[in-house]
Amino acid sequence: xEDQALVELAYAMLEKSYCPYSHFPVGxxxxxxxxxxxxxxNVENAAYGSAICAERTALVKAVSEGHxxxxxxxxxxxxxxxxxxxxxxxxxxLNEFAPHLRLLVGNRAHDVYETTLDTLLPHGFGPKNLN
Ligand code: THU
Numbered sequence: 001x002e003d004q005a006l007v008e009l010a011y012a013m014l015e016k017s018y019c020p021y022s023h024f025p026v027g028x029x030x031x032x033x034x035x036x037x038x039x040x041x042n043v044e045n046a047a048y049g050s051a052i053c054a055e056r057t058a059l060v061k062a063v064s065e066g067h068x069x070x071x072x073x074x075x076x077x078x079x080x081x082x083x084x085x086x087x088x089x090x091x092x093x094l095n096e097f098a099p100h101l102r103l104l105v106g107n108r109a110h111d112v113y114e115t116t117l118d119t120l121l122p123h124g125f126g127p128k129n130l131n
Pocket of ligand 1: 019022024025026041042043044051052053054055084085086087090
């Protein structure tokens with residue numbers, strides 16, 4: 001799948017976002033090597049700390065469907081002026097499965113910033129550190 005198509009899937013997920021508390025919708029789309037894509041949005045909760053981010057929604061959907069070691073690119077987008085940078089918890093969760101994951105990060109204007117997870121999370125703690 002082309003980058004632009006993946007990014008558009010992430011933007012489409014903004015409409016699915018459940019964010020009555022922050023009013024900050026986030027969308028994500030995670031591409032796997034076999035071409036499958038798992039989308040996600042943030043889902044908030046009246047008990048605020050129980051919310052889950054868009055990236056982790058997409059990731060847990062993928063892992064729960066059998067994907068672990070074939071993640072290629074994650075698009076994550078928001079409606080904000082700045083790029084919607086993945087939060088620390090999402091960086092950590094993604095690092096478990098794909099420390100070198102390619103990231104496409106979008107803003108309200110649909111500008112896209114390309115980076116990698118190891119750029120955003122250098123020296124991340126992962127499974128190898130438990131050996
Ligand atoms: N959020 C995400 O979905 N992903 C991130 O990486 C940053 C934050 C969500 C969580 C919450 O629903 C809202 O954005 C405001 O923090």
